Amino acid sequence: MSEGRGRAGRARPVAVGPPRRGRSRAERIRAERSRRRRRVALGFAVGLLIVVVVAAAFVGSKLWHTVFGPQNDYTGSGKRDVVIQIHAGDSTTAIGETLQSHSVVRTVRAFVDAAHGNDKISSIQPGYYRMRTEIPASSAVQRLTDPENRVGKLVIPEGQQLDDTTDVKTNAVTPGIFTLISRATCVDLDGDRRCVSVPDLRAAAGQAAPATLAVPAWALDPVKRMGDDHRRLEGLIGPGTFNVNPSASPQTILQTLISASAVDYVKSGLLDTAKAMNLSPYDVLVVASLVQREAKPQDFPKVARVIYNRLAEHRTLEFDSTVNYPLDRREVATTDADREQPTLWNTYVDEGLPATPICSPGTDALEAAEHPAPGDWLYFVTIDAKGTTLFTRDYQEHLANIELAKHNGVLDSAR
Numbered sequence: 001m002s003e004g005r006g007r008a009g010r011a012r013p014v015a016v017g018p019p020r021r022g023r024s025r026a027e028r029i030r031a032e033r034s035r036r037r038r039r040v041a042l043g044f045a046v047g048l049l050i051v052v053v054v055a056a057a058f059v060g061s062k063l064w065h066t067v068f069g070p071q072n073d074y075t076g077s078g079k080r081d082v083v084i085q086i087h088a089g090d091s092t093t094a095i096g097e098t099l100q101s102h103s104v105v106r107t108v109r110a111f112v113d114a115a116h117g118n119d120k121i122s123s124i125q126p127g128y129y130r131m132r133t134e135i136p137a138s139s140a141v142q143r144l145t146d147p148e149n150r151v152g153k154l155v156i157p158e159g160q161q162l163d164d165t166t167d168v169k170t171n172a173v174t175p176g177i178f179t180l181i182s183r184a185t186c187v188d189l190d191g192d193r194r195c196v197s198v199p200d201l202r203a204a205a206g207q208a209a210p211a212t213l214a215v216p217a218w219a220l221d222p223v224k225r226m227g228d229d230h231r232r233l234e235g236l237i238g239p240g241t242f243n244v245n246p247s248a249s250p251q252t253i254l255q256t257l258i259s260a261s262a263v264d265y266v267k268s269g270l271l272d273t274a275k276a277m278n279l280s281p282y283d284v285l286v287v288a289s290l291v292q293r294e295a296k297p298q299d300f301p302k303v304a305r306v307i308y309n310r311l312a313e314h315r316t317l318e319f320d321s322t323v324n325y326p327l328d329r330r331e332v333a334t335t336d337a338d339r340e341q342p343t344l345w346n347t348y349v350d351e352g353l354p355a356t357p358i359c360s361p362g363t364d365a366l367e368a369a370e371h372p373a374p375g376d377w378l379y380f381v382t383i384d385a386k387g388t389t390l391f392t393r394d395y396q397e398h399l400a401n402i403e404l405a406k407h408n409g410v411l412d413s414a415r
Helices: 025-067 092-101 108-115 119-123 137-144 177-185 198-207 217-225 250-267 270-276 281-294 297-312 320-327 363-370 395-407
Strands: 081-086 127-132 153-156 165-167 187-189 192-194 240-243 379-382 389-392
Touching: 081 092, 081 187, 092 108, 092 119, 108 137, 127 137, 127 187, 153 177, 177 198, 177 250, 198 250, 217 281, 240 250, 250 270, 270 281, 270 363, 281 297, 281 320, 281 363, 297 363, 297 379, 297 389, 379 395, 389 395
Parallel strands: none
Antiparallel strands: 081 127, 153 240, 187 192, 379 389
């Protein structure tokens, strides 16, 4: 048996290369650090990949909805007409929210973006506006800034009364407050013109409970004494500019106007001044209405003093304006037959103040009624077309002044 073989004749293994020995501690530490770095790098790469995938999905979703989903804005000319209200102090965002809630624009953001840089937006006045539903935001901006689309704006001049009046000499008709309200409520919606009618306003004025019309407490008793006569509200709607809702009921419209006017009367000091004068606020309002109709502004305080002087001496006022009031006409002088007609307003027949104001007095007339000029006058008459008015306490002098007025063509008959 030859050398190099086992007992079974198999070849023995032969060692190749240097002898094997274990790694040092430093080598093991370096290897572990390397493995940790590889794991961190792998984790960061996976996390970054997840972020990229999520971001891509989000952007893709937004792009999908932008292209294929619901749009951020409407297109076209809209569906139907609608009236919306802009409140005092509304921001562009608040206006956009109102428009969105009425389906005028699809989103507030679309409206805000469309309004950006448009100076007219900041000058939009509080009030009511005719719009259309489902229109582009740019169209909504254009409509809001067009004065033609504002509706419900009511302007009541000083000295107006509830009913229309006719000038006897010219036959010119001055629209009353009811007519002005009716005109302010007219609006065209989808080709259909809608207005609150004068008869409906007059009916509400006479039939609705005073409390539901917001009649102030200081006017309740005289209003109730008038029963269902619509003139019971005379003077309680003051002059000024108002916004009325074209879609509101006649009762609600009157309530809104009376309530706003009552606030203005309180601000003017009517209640406190009347108390100091030992008069009711309603009586001072009646006096102011007489002053408004009987004189030019420069003579208001003097005319107020004549009224108070005559009342203090228990004299009839004898004002032609109170004769003309229930006749719904305007005329400087009246006839004997007119002055003999017994009405609730005829101050030739009855002593004291008429049953109601005869118009809506302005600020100057109300100020004169609250602060009359000092004087002892009992009579006055306008003597020329310029409005020159002479005041006196002496009746004979007053008769001479009347003759002067006749001579100048101002009067046809004596007061």
